[in-house]
Amino acid sequence: MKIKLGLIYGGKSAEHNVSLQTALAVINALDMNKFDIHPIYISENGEWVRGQALEAPVKEVQTLKLQDGGTTVSPVSLNSELFPATVEEHGKIDVIFPLLHGPNGEDGTVQGLLELLNIPYVGNGVLASAAGMDKVVMKNLFAQAGLAQANYVAYIKSDFEKDPEAAYNQVEESLGYPCFVKPANLGSSVGINKCKDRQSLENAFKEAFEFDRKIIIEEGIIGREIEIAVIGNDQPVCSVVGEIAPKKEFYDYKAKYEDGDTDLIIPGNITEEEYETIKEMAIKSFKAIDGSGLVRADFFLTEDGKALINEVNTMPGFTPFSMFPMLWKQTGLEYPQLIEKLVDLALERYEQKQQIKHTF
Structure with a gap:
């Protein structure tokens, strides 16, 4: 019996296109004698689209957007046994591989959904995914575990806006230059800047806050x-x-x-x-x-x-x-x-x- 493997990719994230590249690579590497591959695309605005099982490798990323032959579905349709009111057109999936990078996918949100649906899925669970996505929480856990790491400070946007000058001063006094400013909840080096002086620090804060409400600043190593x-x-x-x-x-x-x-x-x-x-x-x-x-x-x-x-x-x-x-x-x-x-x-x-x- 072949394993019915659902691949969830795309996602409402700045790393949407990275996810598509990942999905293309995985699909073309899978042994179709062992797996029935079921593509599940999440658009950039969060719409879920499910395609028919793939019968051949995929040549282009654009094909993965399922614009021809895809069906817009509710995520709960992945398990019609738990949600019998949902329409199940494609058959039960044995295991899901979430090929999602960044928020709304790698951060525990989709993992929580799959837990509720009681579907096996590849990778980290809710807690590990959420902690691994939030660099501040992650580093706090590492500190508690006694792992050596660079010094860092973090800010919530609303707190920062009360006194930006105090934040800049704290970075300069605690970390010095060079330092790195990053959104707390993003990967693939999106929104990260290396800062060498006050002007570049201010610019980096502004850009990082465009991608997240929380940012982290690390000393240069x-x-x-x-x-x-x-x-x-x-x-x-x-x-x-x-x-x-x-x-x-x-x-x-x-x-x-x-x-x-x-x-x-x-x-x-x-x-x-x-x-x-x-x-x-x-x-x-x-x-x-x-x-x-x-x-x-x-x-x-x-x-x-x-x-x-x-x-x-x-x-x-x-x-x-x-x-x-x-x-x-x-x-x-x-x-x-x-x-x-x-x-x-x-x-x-x-x-x-x-x-x-x-x-x-």
């Missing part, structure tokens, strides 16, 4: 950017490490997705001792957010060999040329097998949850 991939549930395992070597000042959105102006060095050239430290910290960060399925953990490695965790990404870039799949390929797990492994982990976690008692 002189060090190499090292990344490691983690998969698993209760017993996570790590890949080899990779190194980001941007030819610009930092690894921004354009460097990631547009001009390719970055070297990805896999495996990264670090010592065995440094690798063991980073691996241990990555697993500790995974458990700190109660992760499941997958994360990519990002670190700074200073000249004196000290590792500082920067963040974890609960739905990292997932095309064959993204760091997460490339790290696993170098570790011995090819892209199609990686996808299958994540589906297996999703079903494993679902079965574990079904053993939990809900009455007493």
